[in-house]
Every structure is written in structure tokens, then in C-alpha cells.
Amino acid sequence: MFSVILHVSFALFFSPLLLGVVAKTKAFFAGRWGPPLLQPWYDIVKLFRKGSVYSTTTTWVFKLTPVAVLATALLSCIFIPLGTLAPPVYFWGDALFFVYLYGLMRFFLIIGAWDTGSSFEGMGASREAAFSCLSEIILFMDLILLVMVSKSLVLCNMLNTSFFSSWASMGPVLILVVISFFLVLLVENARIPIDDPNTHLELTMVHEVMVLDHSGFDLGLILWGSAVKFFVLGSILISLFIPRHESFMAGMVFFMVGMALLALTVGVVESIMARLRLNSVPHLLTGGFVLALLGFIVILLKGM
Amino acid sequence: MSFEKFYVHNGQSWPLEQVPVMDEASFRREILKSCETGGRLVNLFGYHAQDKNLYLCAVIGMDQEGKLSVFAARMPGGQVHFESLTPVLPQAHLFEREIAEQFGIIIQGHPWLKPVRSHQDYSFYEIRSEETHEVAVGPVHAGIIEPGHFRFQCHGEEILNLEIQLGWQHRGVEKMMAEISLERAMLVAESIAGDTVIGHGTAFCNIIEALSDTEVPLQAEMIRIIALELERLANHVGDMGALSTDIGFLPVSAYFGRLRGEFLNLSMELCGSRFGRSLCRPGGVLFSLGPEMIEDFRRRLLKAQKDFMEIAELFFSTSSVLSRLESTGRISRQTAEELGLVGPAARSCDLERDVRTDYAFGMFRFQHIPVSTVVSGDVYARALIRRLEAQRSIEFLLEALDQIPSGELLKKPSALKPSHMALSLVEGWRGEIAHVAITDAQSRLMRYKVKDPSFNNWIALSLAVRGAQISDFPLCNKSFNLSYAGHDL
Structure with missing residues (x-):
């Protein structure tokens, strides 16, 4: 029980910081100072002190969404190692469970959006559903590759530090995994070039528009949930890079530096390119899938 | 007959x-x-x-x-x-x-006789179908922009029809102009569109000067077009920044935003208002540039020119930007001609229309500014035309700073001539501004007609997005960046 609490609080505490690093990086490229690193934290605290406003057309479904989002995000985090913190819960096949947790989160976001009856939210929901179809395939394909490399269907075995040694033998495949997984990370967290988290234009939004009607405390939950999701997906990616290490602290330092670098990379990607046209997003995602598929073929040819 | x-x-x-x-x-x-x-x-x-x-x-x-x-x-x-x-x-x-x-x-026999500015008894065009959906945007928007209502009929992501309903900014400008004193009318003219103060202000001044046979001092004419080009620069650069914001290209949006401030600051130093208010008055201008200010302006313009070229180069050489702009919201040359588009919107469809050369006014009668045109008519073209025009404007300003004539600044206009009509066209940054005034037998303004370029161009927006992705609408809208207040009057 204690390890679960530790795991969850670790994710809860550090996830908003990650967004702070992204914002700082983007500000640097724009020649500004940018908001303080802790700004996402301030935002969440501010929102938690506010009341929520509910449209009269919404039902309990709408109110359930924010809770469901944060709950699924936190649930997903206890299956993966966070640096040296081993996952407190694991079972055979938890990798599949993990993916469908995000399916569940999306399900609640989408029906919550529908519940408002707003045309914007309906459009956002349809876009989210369409893109996630494609990103889910990539995510699965990546997990299949990791399963084949690590020969285990348990997330904590796939992502533990002994995995690092596979780079020597499986380097090319893992590079493909990393690239396609990075794409999944961008899609799932609504980052440029797929979505623009900063835009105020409802007609172009994907993720943002689905939570447009949430306010106050509820919005705080959703923001926090999204931050945790970013953190969790990011830590999967970083886990692949953590070398074997002796002390608890060394592993943690590797992890934290890795996460900061990831946030930095996301910030750089967002700064050096414009957002894609919405109807070319599927092309990009298909490309990501092809990369993952290529890795699959390589593994098959290598005879595991 | x-x-x-x-x-x-x-x-x-x-x-x-x-x-x-x-x-x-x-x-x-x-x-x-x-x-x-x-x-x-x-x-x-x-x-x-x-x-x-x-x-x-x-x-x-x-x-x-x-x-x-x-x-x-x-x-x-x-x-x-x-x-x-x-x-x-x-x-x-x-x-x-x-x-x-x-x-x-x-x-x-008018195919679509819907009210222009009032909203009474009007129902929107709609498609009754299970397959299409309707999206209503505005009149209150997410950003700090003016009120306008956009009604989309969509099939999935594709826009089948866009109907634009304006009129929320109607203040009765035309009627007011004929009822108030000329001093106040000047202020109203400057407020027709908040971002085209010099454009509409100059047009009004030209009207009063024509109706009273006032010869404007050359120095004043020169200051007016310097201010007009500064206004064009601030808005064109700001628009390019806004386009990059809309496609999520952050660095360029931030730098263009800063650069816009540079040009607004020059207006500020010229007349005390970043948007050029209280510069133009019938008979001349109220402020001029001293020799030291001219030097300072030149230095800052050269700096801005260098920055502008660099940022524009970055903007137009980034492939993700081009893929977003190219062939989005295309208007054909023929459509542009049929709709009578004006300004950069027309010039980006290969139509050579520019009041500054076609019907030269003020100092443009002596100082020519080359007309730029772009062929493709899409968002890319409308971005590129802004870049070209901004470049030309800076070059023009650098030249003009050398040639400011000396002499008077303001010549008090005499009384208006009775039963006369006057016409004034000015190429504002959005395009052709047309003011027409008629005086009655007692020399009072009897009818004052204002036409902002937005009046011609709004329809182009709804045609540009037909068949396009609804997520591209904000980008198309920004590429025209039309005035609500100028249309609603």
C-alpha cells in the first residue's frame, strides 16, 4: 500500500513540472522568459480553489469525466517503473491493461464532450477518436516489439534496467520503437505538430476543445490527469534508456535528467515546426505505424 | 439614350x-x-x-x-x-x-437579399440532412476580436457553406457624419476602423479639402503617407505574426509581434498615438518630424528592415509552414474579379489593383511605390503579398524620410462649397477606402458614404473556405483579417 501511495504521489508531484519545462523551452525559442517552472502547479492550485460551472444541458456523465481522467491516469502509473521505484502492481498481461486504461480515459473524455451537446466538443471528440485509432495501433505495435525483445508481457519486466543491454543486440529495432513511441507521446498529449495546446481557436483544437466546458476544480483534475499521462508515457520512453546502475540515487538521477531532456525535446519540436494540417495527421501517424512495423519485420527476420 | x-x-x-x-x-x-x-x-x-x-x-x-x-x-x-x-x-x-x-x-431578382447589418427576421441558410452538421461560432469569440457570427454547414470536417452575419458593431457612422460638426466628424472618421486610423482619417481629410478647395501643404502630404505606410507595416507584420500563431509556429509569431510594436512605436513618436490618432486634420497634419527624429527613424527602420527580412526568411523557408499555407483557402483570379475584391486580397489573386498607383492621391502623385502581385490566391499568397508590401513600404519610407519638404504643416480649410460632391480613395492597408460626400445648398454635409475595403472582401472569405477543412477556417480568416467595425459602420 505504501509503495502505491509513494508511486502515485511521485507522479502527481513531478508531472506538472514536466509541462513547466516544455513551456520554458518554448519561451526560450520565442525570445521570452516564459512562465515560471512551477506555473502548471500554480494553475492547478488556483483551479482547485475555484468552483465549477455546469451547463444545464449536462448530466452526471459530464461531472464524472474529470474524476475518470485523473483516476485512469493514476491507475496507469502504478504499472510502470518510475526511475528506481519499481511498479507496486504487476500481473501477467498488464501491458494490455495499461493500453486500455487510456482507452477508458478517452472514452470518458469523449462522452463527457458529447454530453455538453456543443458542436465544437462534438468535432473535437470525433477528431480525438479518429486519431487515437491510429495512435493506439502504434502503441500496440511498440509494446509488441518490447514484448518480443524482453520476452515478457509484464510491463515492469519490459522496462526494467536489464533491458538496457538489449540496445547492443536490438539497437535498430529500438530506435524505431523510440521514434514511433515519441510520436504516440505527441499525439496522446495533444502536442504540436498534431495539436496545439496553446491555441484559442476552438475550430482547430482536438484535445483542448473536449474539455472546453470544464471549469474550476473539474478543469484542475483534467489538467492534472493530462500531466500525469504525459509523465507516464514519458517515463516508459525514458526507461528504455536507463543503464544498469548501482545505487538508488543514481537511477533516480538518470530518470529525472532523462525526463527533463524529453520535455526539452518536446519543447524544441514544438518550437521549430508549425502544426500539421488536420487532414495530414493520419499520414504522419500511418508513417509512425510503418516504422513500428518495420521493427517488427526486422525482429522476425532476426529470428527473435 | x-x-x-x-x-x-x-x-x-x-x-x-x-x-x-x-x-x-x-x-x-x-x-x-x-x-x-x-x-x-x-x-x-x-x-x-x-x-x-x-x-x-x-x-x-x-x-x-x-x-x-x-x-x-x-x-x-x-x-x-x-x-x-x-x-x-x-x-x-x-x-x-x-x-x-x-x-x-x-x-x-437579387438572389440573396438579406439584411447587411440588422438581424431582425432573418433565418440562416441551412441544410436539413442527417449527414451534415451545423457549427455556429460567435458573435462572442475566444480571442480579443470583434463580434461577428459565422454559421458553417459541414459534412464531417469539410465546409459546405459558410454564412457570415455581421452588424454587431453598427454605430451609425454615415448618418452621424452628416449631423455633427466637422471637428467631431474628424474623430468619428478616425474611429471607423480602429486599425485604419490614418487610412480613413486621410480619406476624410481629402474630402473636406476637396469640398473647400484647400491646398494641402506638401510637408503635410508627405507626413500623411509616411504615417499611412507605417500603419500598413504595423498591420502587415502583425498579420504575419498572427498567421504564425494560428499554425502554432511560435518563434516567428513572437518576433513578428515584437516587430509590429516597433512600427507602432514610430507612429507613437510621430503623433503621440500608436495607432496614428490626431495626426491628420483637414488642411494638413498636426505633427511633423524634426531632423533628429528623421535620423532616429531611419536608424530604427534600417534595424527593423534587417530583422524583418530575417524573420520573414525563416517563416517562408520552413517547410511545415509552407505545407500549411499553400493551397489553403484558394480564390481564383476570376472569382476575385467577379467579386470586386480590393487591396492585398485582390493583389494575391494576380489582380493589379492599388489606389496608390491607379488613382494616386496626396504625395503618391509624385512618389511612386511599385505594386506587388502574387499569382496563387491562397493563404500563402496572402502571406507573401504582405511580406512583399512590407518590404516595399520600408524601402519607400527610407526614401521618403530624405525628401520631407519644408514649409507649413496645416492650412485652415475654408467653408465647404454648397451643393457639391467629392470623392476620395485611399489605399489603406486592407485595400481601397472610398469616401464620398455631398453637401446641401447650405454647405452642410448632406450625405457621407463610407466604404471600407472589408465591405468588398468579406464575401471572399466565405468562398475561400468552401470545400476546405473547418479546422483551416481560422487560418483563412486571419489571412484576410477583415474589419468588422469598418464593415458595420
């Missing part, structure tokens, strides 16, 4: 009785004939003359020849019908709708 054409110059006034007056049928024929032979409807409006009759007046511009012709039709008493020009001449559609709204005339 045939009439001798009555040609006028930009910024000129003439006795009202010189305007050829014809009957309704020949008026209609005359407009169509002029527009077939390279003419363009600059303005079409109604006015009540002192004999209580209603007149319709057309201003036709022959852009290639640089000629403006004016003629009018007397509507017989009691008759409230006018056969619509729109089916043959689409560019007349909004002018006719405006006349119908302002004077209660029934425009027969």
Missing part, C-alpha cells in the same frame, strides 16, 4: 448638377456596360437630394486607365423597385443589399 461620361479625379469635388442623372434602366445599363469594359464598381449608394427625391449614385473605376466615372439615377417618387444587377454583376450584391436596407427599396 446615351450619356456623356463624367470623369472625376481622386480627391476632387464637383458641383452636384454636373453628375449625369438618368433613369433607372439606363443607369443599370450604364453600370453593366462600364463593368464589361474593364470597370469596377467602386461605390454604389443611395442619397436623398434636397428635392426629397431618392437618387442612386454609382462610382465606376477604370483601374487600367486610372479613370473614375460618376453617374446617378433618379428613382421616381413612390417607386421602390430596382432590378437587381447582382445576377449579371456579382460585385454589386452587397451594395444592393445595403441600399435595400437603408432606403427600403425592393431589389428585384
Whole structure:
């Protein structure tokens, strides 16, 4: 029980910081100072002190969404190692469970959006559903590759530090995994070039528009949930890079530096390119899938 | 019946009785004939003359020849019908709708006689289908922009039809202009569109100067066009920044945003207002540039020029930017011509229309600025035309700073001439601003007609997004960046 609490609080505490690093990086490229690193934290605290406003057309479904989002995000985090913190819960096949947790989160976001009856939210929901179809395939394909490399269907075995040694033998495949997984990370967290988290234009939004009607405390939950999701997906990616290490602290330092670098990379990607046209997003995602598929073929040819 | 054409110059006034007056049928024929032979409807409006009759007046511009012709039709008493020009001449559609709204005339055969500014008893065009959906945006928007309502009929992500409903900014400018003192009218003119202060201000000044035969000191003319080009620069650069914001290209959006501030600051130093308020006054300008300021302006303009070139180069050489802009919201040259588009929107469709060269006004009669055009007519073209024009404007300003004549700044205009009509066209940053004024026998303004370029161009936006992705609408909208206040008056 204690390890679960530790795991969850670790994710809860550090996830908003990650967004702070992204914002700082983007500000640097724009020649500004940018908001303080802790700004996402301030935002969440501010929102938690506010009341929520509910449209009269919404039902309990709408109110359930924010809770469901944060709950699924936190649930997903206890299956993966966070640096040296081993996952407190694991079972055979938890990798599949993990993916469908995000399916569940999306399900609640989408029906919550529908519940408002707003045309914007309906459009956002349809876009989210369409893109996630494609990103889910990539995510699965990546997990299949990791399963084949690590020969285990348990997330904590796939992502533990002994995995690092596979780079020597499986380097090319893992590079493909990393690239396609990075794409999944961008899609799932609504980052440029797929979505623009900063835009105020409802007609172009994907993720943002689905939570447009949430306010106050509820919005705080959703923001926090999204931050945790970013953190969790990011830590999967970083886990692949953590070398074997002796002390608890060394592993943690590797992890934290890795996460900061990831946030930095996301910030750089967002700064050096414009957002894609919405109807070319599927092309990009298909490309990501092809990369993952290529890795699959390589593994098959290598005879595991 | 045939009439001798009555040609006028930009910024000129003439006795009202010189305007050829014809009957309704020949008026209609005359407009169509002029527009077939390279003419363009600059303005079409109604006015009540002192004999209580209603007149319709057309201003036709022959852009290639640089000629403006004016003629009018007397509507017989009691008759409230006018056969619509729109089916043959689409560019007349909004002018006719405006006349119908302002004077209660029934425009027969108009395909879409919807009110221009009032919203009473109007139901939107809709598609009743299970497969399509309707999206209503505005009049209150997410950003700090003006109010306007956009009604989309969509099939999935594709826009089948966009209907734009404006009028929330209607302040009764035209009527007010004829009722208040000239001093106040100047302030109202500066407030027609908050981002086109110099454009509308200069147009108003030209009208008053024409009606009072005031010769504007050359120094004042020069300061006016310097301010006009500064206004163009600030807005064009700001628009390019806004385009990059919309596609999520952050660095360029931040740098263009800063650069816009540089140009606004120059206006600020010239006249104390970042948007150029209280610079132009009938008879001249209130402020000028001293030798030290000229040096300072030159230094800062050179710096801004260098920055602008670098940032624009980054913007136009980033492939993700180009893939977003190219072939988005395309308007063909033919459509642009039929709709009578003006300004950068027309020039990005390969139409060479620029009041600064076609009907040169003020100092542009002596100092030429080359016209830029782009062929493709898409968002890319509208971004590129802004870049080209901004470049030309900076070069022009650097030259103009050397040549500011000395002498008076302001010459008090005398009283207005009675029963005269005056016309003034100014190329504002959005395009052709057309003001027409008529005085009565007591030398008071009897009718003041304002046409902002947005009036011509709004329809282009709804055609540009037809068949496009709804997620591209904000980008298309920004690429036109039309004025709500200028349209609503």
C-alpha cells in the first residue's frame, strides 16, 4: 500500500513540472522568459480553489469525466517503473491493461464532450477518436516489439534496467520503437505538430476543445490527469534508456535528467515546426505505424 | 439614350448638377456596360437630394486607365423597385443589399437579399440532412476580436457553406457624419476602423479639402503617407505574426509581434498615438518630424528592415509552414474579379489593383511605390503579398524620410462649397477606402458614404473556405483579417 501511495504521489508531484519545462523551452525559442517552472502547479492550485460551472444541458456523465481522467491516469502509473521505484502492481498481461486504461480515459473524455451537446466538443471528440485509432495501433505495435525483445508481457519486466543491454543486440529495432513511441507521446498529449495546446481557436483544437466546458476544480483534475499521462508515457520512453546502475540515487538521477531532456525535446519540436494540417495527421501517424512495423519485420527476420 | 461620361479625379469635388442623372434602366445599363469594359464598381449608394427625391449614385473605376466615372439615377417618387444587377454583376450584391436596407427599396431578382447589418427576421441558410452538421461560432469569440457570427454547414470536417452575419458593431457612422460638426466628424472618421486610423482619417481629410478647395501643404502630404505606410507595416507584420500563431509556429509569431510594436512605436513618436490618432486634420497634419527624429527613424527602420527580412526568411523557408499555407483557402483570379475584391486580397489573386498607383492621391502623385502581385490566391499568397508590401513600404519610407519638404504643416480649410460632391480613395492597408460626400445648398454635409475595403472582401472569405477543412477556417480568416467595425459602420 505504501509503495502505491509513494508511486502515485511521485507522479502527481513531478508531472506538472514536466509541462513547466516544455513551456520554458518554448519561451526560450520565442525570445521570452516564459512562465515560471512551477506555473502548471500554480494553475492547478488556483483551479482547485475555484468552483465549477455546469451547463444545464449536462448530466452526471459530464461531472464524472474529470474524476475518470485523473483516476485512469493514476491507475496507469502504478504499472510502470518510475526511475528506481519499481511498479507496486504487476500481473501477467498488464501491458494490455495499461493500453486500455487510456482507452477508458478517452472514452470518458469523449462522452463527457458529447454530453455538453456543443458542436465544437462534438468535432473535437470525433477528431480525438479518429486519431487515437491510429495512435493506439502504434502503441500496440511498440509494446509488441518490447514484448518480443524482453520476452515478457509484464510491463515492469519490459522496462526494467536489464533491458538496457538489449540496445547492443536490438539497437535498430529500438530506435524505431523510440521514434514511433515519441510520436504516440505527441499525439496522446495533444502536442504540436498534431495539436496545439496553446491555441484559442476552438475550430482547430482536438484535445483542448473536449474539455472546453470544464471549469474550476473539474478543469484542475483534467489538467492534472493530462500531466500525469504525459509523465507516464514519458517515463516508459525514458526507461528504455536507463543503464544498469548501482545505487538508488543514481537511477533516480538518470530518470529525472532523462525526463527533463524529453520535455526539452518536446519543447524544441514544438518550437521549430508549425502544426500539421488536420487532414495530414493520419499520414504522419500511418508513417509512425510503418516504422513500428518495420521493427517488427526486422525482429522476425532476426529470428527473435 | 446615351450619356456623356463624367470623369472625376481622386480627391476632387464637383458641383452636384454636373453628375449625369438618368433613369433607372439606363443607369443599370450604364453600370453593366462600364463593368464589361474593364470597370469596377467602386461605390454604389443611395442619397436623398434636397428635392426629397431618392437618387442612386454609382462610382465606376477604370483601374487600367486610372479613370473614375460618376453617374446617378433618379428613382421616381413612390417607386421602390430596382432590378437587381447582382445576377449579371456579382460585385454589386452587397451594395444592393445595403441600399435595400437603408432606403427600403425592393431589389428585384437579387438572389440573396438579406439584411447587411440588422438581424431582425432573418433565418440562416441551412441544410436539413442527417449527414451534415451545423457549427455556429460567435458573435462572442475566444480571442480579443470583434463580434461577428459565422454559421458553417459541414459534412464531417469539410465546409459546405459558410454564412457570415455581421452588424454587431453598427454605430451609425454615415448618418452621424452628416449631423455633427466637422471637428467631431474628424474623430468619428478616425474611429471607423480602429486599425485604419490614418487610412480613413486621410480619406476624410481629402474630402473636406476637396469640398473647400484647400491646398494641402506638401510637408503635410508627405507626413500623411509616411504615417499611412507605417500603419500598413504595423498591420502587415502583425498579420504575419498572427498567421504564425494560428499554425502554432511560435518563434516567428513572437518576433513578428515584437516587430509590429516597433512600427507602432514610430507612429507613437510621430503623433503621440500608436495607432496614428490626431495626426491628420483637414488642411494638413498636426505633427511633423524634426531632423533628429528623421535620423532616429531611419536608424530604427534600417534595424527593423534587417530583422524583418530575417524573420520573414525563416517563416517562408520552413517547410511545415509552407505545407500549411499553400493551397489553403484558394480564390481564383476570376472569382476575385467577379467579386470586386480590393487591396492585398485582390493583389494575391494576380489582380493589379492599388489606389496608390491607379488613382494616386496626396504625395503618391509624385512618389511612386511599385505594386506587388502574387499569382496563387491562397493563404500563402496572402502571406507573401504582405511580406512583399512590407518590404516595399520600408524601402519607400527610407526614401521618403530624405525628401520631407519644408514649409507649413496645416492650412485652415475654408467653408465647404454648397451643393457639391467629392470623392476620395485611399489605399489603406486592407485595400481601397472610398469616401464620398455631398453637401446641401447650405454647405452642410448632406450625405457621407463610407466604404471600407472589408465591405468588398468579406464575401471572399466565405468562398475561400468552401470545400476546405473547418479546422483551416481560422487560418483563412486571419489571412484576410477583415474589419468588422469598418464593415458595420
